Amino acid sequence: MARRALITGITGQDGSYLAEHLLEQGYEVWGLARGQANPRVSRMRKLLSDVQVVRGDLLDQGSLISAVERVQPDEVYNLGAISFVPMSWEQAELTAEVTGMGVLRMLEAIRVCSGVSRGASAGSSAQICSGQIRFYQASSSEMFGQVSETPQTERTAFHPRSPYGVAKAYGHFLTQNYRESYGMFAVSGILFNHESPRRGAEFVTRKVSLGVARIKLGLATELRLGNLEARRDWGFAGDYVKAMHLMLRAGNPEDYVIGTGRMKSVRELVDAAFSAAGLDWERYVVTDQALHRPAEVDLLCADPKKARAQLGWEPRVSFDELVAMMVESDLRLLTDGGDPDQDSSWP
Ligand code: NAP
Ligand code: F7E
Numbered sequence: 001m002a003r004r005a006l007i008t009g010i011t012g013q014d015g016s017y018l019a020e021h022l023l024e025q026g027y028e029v030w031g032l033a034r035g036q037a038n039p040r041v042s043r044m045r046k047l048l049s050d051v052q053v054v055r056g057d058l059l060d061q062g063s064l065i066s067a068v069e070r071v072q073p074d075e076v077y078n079l080g081a082i083s084f085v086p087m088s089w090e091q092a093e094l095t096a097e098v099t100g101m102g103v104l105r106m107l108e109a110i111r112v113c114s115g116v117s118r119g120a121s122a123g124s125s126a127q128i129c130s131g132q133i134r135f136y137q138a139s140s141s142e143m144f145g146q147v148s149e150t151p152q153t154e155r156t157a158f159h160p161r162s163p164y165g166v167a168k169a170y171g172h173f174l175t176q177n178y179r180e181s182y183g184m185f186a187v188s189g190i191l192f193n194h195e196s197p198r199r200g201a202e203f204v205t206r207k208v209s210l211g212v213a214r215i216k217l218g219l220a221t222e223l224r225l226g227n228l229e230a231r232r233d234w235g236f237a238g239d240y241v242k243a244m245h246l247m248l249r250a251g252n253p254e255d256y257v258i259g260t261g262r263m264k265s266v267r268e269l270v271d272a273a274f275s276a277a278g279l280d281w282e283r284y285v286v287t288d289q290a291l292h293r294p295a296e297v298d299l300l301c302a303d304p305k306k307a308r309a310q311l312g313w314e315p316r317v318s319f320d321e322l323v324a325m326m327v328e329s330d331l332r333l334l335t336d337g338g339d340p341d342q343d344s345s346w347p
Contacts, residue, residue: 006071008032008058008106009079010051011040013198014138018077018241019051025245030071032056032064032080058102064109068133075248077136078106081168084202085142088164089294095163096170103137103171107178107186110135116182132185134248137175139188140168141233141259141300151303154190154257161295176255185253189244192259192302195322196237197329201340204266205234205326208273210340213330215284216277222284226291228267231299233259236317236325246311259302260315272320276327 005022009015010031019029029050033041034057041053054071056063058080068076081099082088088095110133144152145161160166172188179186199206204225211223235258243258264272274281307313317325333340 002026002028003074004028004071005075006030006032006073007077007079011044012079013196013237014079014241016048016198017238018244019048021241021245023050030054032067058098058105061105064105065112068109068113073133075134076110077244078103079138085162085164086293088162092163096167099164100167100170103174111182135184135186136244136248137171137188139172139190141190141192142297143169143172144300145297151261151301153303154255154306161297179253187247187253188255189247190257191240192233192300194235194237194240197326208270209326209330212273212277212327213334216331217334222286224286224288226288227296228287229265230296231263231265233263233301234319235260235315236322239315239317243307243313246313250311256307257302257304258307259304261302261304263299263301264319272323273327276324
């Protein structure tokens with residue numbers, strides 16, 4: 001019988017790539033979708049027609065229990081979150097509820113539906129058994145924040161710099177705690193920035209690729225950005241979702257850092273993207289203090305050795321290939337009259 005996966009965050013970038021990957025692997029895929037008329041759900045249904053939808057919200061414990069009861073998944077991937085770092089300062093409480101407490105609610109739904117009791121001996125007696133629901137938590141390199149060492153490994157200390165990073169650290173430790181308390185197969189992937197043509201337009205890579213495409217096509221004359229000196233380890237989302245699946249199929253439940261091991265500055269990103277369209281970025285980019293963050297994460301760089309050694313995972317798409325892919329996709333999108341905010345424009 002096909003394995004069954006339940007994905008929260010199915011309408012997001014990673015949800016779409018993960019669903020495609022799991023469908024290719026022969027899984028029955030269910031996506032948890034919220035809202036009574038969420039346009040992103042209609043878009044997802046059109047593009048991922050083989051994914052079945054179950055209603056639910058990470059803010060609503062009962063809905064998660066019902067979803068797990070209905071789907072009876074073998075694997076749960078918790079990708080749902082408020083994921084845009086600047087928004088986490090503006091809506092800190094909501095971020096804590098969705099990105100942090102949402103992890104607790106999903107773990108509790110799995111615990112209750114699996115019949116795992118809270119008894120004192122649960123941790124010592126619980127074995128990882130074959131019928132158990134396996135849980136993946138989307139942890140983030142933002143937990144490292146103000147980094148204490150470079151590159152960052154699974155053992156690097158956390159010093160989050162935003163309410164988002166703090167909420168992710170809560171979810172990360174809670175996942176570890178459910179593994180230790182209840183013997184659950186619950187793991188976290190500490191993923192560094194990963195991008196694609198499906199990335200939300202608010203994140204810097206997509207903001208830049210759309211900005212380049214608009215300027216190239218004469219639809220804009222400038223691109224306003226914040227801190228050009230920040231450095232990130234950017235990879236391709238299609239590569240990273242494969243690591244999530246490998247983590248849940250591994251023999252032991254363990255956490256892994258996932259990234260390329262190379263970092264670039266926002267300035268280098270901008271240079272690469274404008275060059276891909278034959279443009280000189282210095283003629284168009286305007287920096288804007290209002291786009292700087294209250295507390296910046298200056299640099300992030302992964303040490304993905306453990307994932308390579310234990311999971312056999314390697315990123316395939318290079319930084320230059322990723323930037324070129326995104327610029328080409330946005331040029332095509334805008335040339336065809338697409339609107340990045342409309343349903344039909346999702347490549
Ligand atoms: P994304 O595109 O922003 O997608 C976020 C998803 O969360 C959307 O499907 C959204 O659904 C859903 N969501 C928001 N509030 C919800 C709620 N109350 N209940 C249920 N679902 C809710 O994020 P992504 O880039 O795919 O990232 C996936 C996960 O990995 C996130 O947890 C993110 O924090 C984490 N992460 C991402 C990166 C990265 O570089 N992309 C790196 C490290 C970790 P709606 O359509 O309903 O809004
Ligand atoms: O910013 C700088 C900004 O918003 C990257 C999320 O997926 O990855 C993502 O978080 C850098 C920052 O991503 C602009 O200051 C300059 O230093 O693309 P971003 P992020 O904050 O790194 C992590 C791993 C996650 O977990 C998150 O969910 O770029 N930057 N100028 C700018 N950033 C934006 N958004 N817009 C600018 O105009």
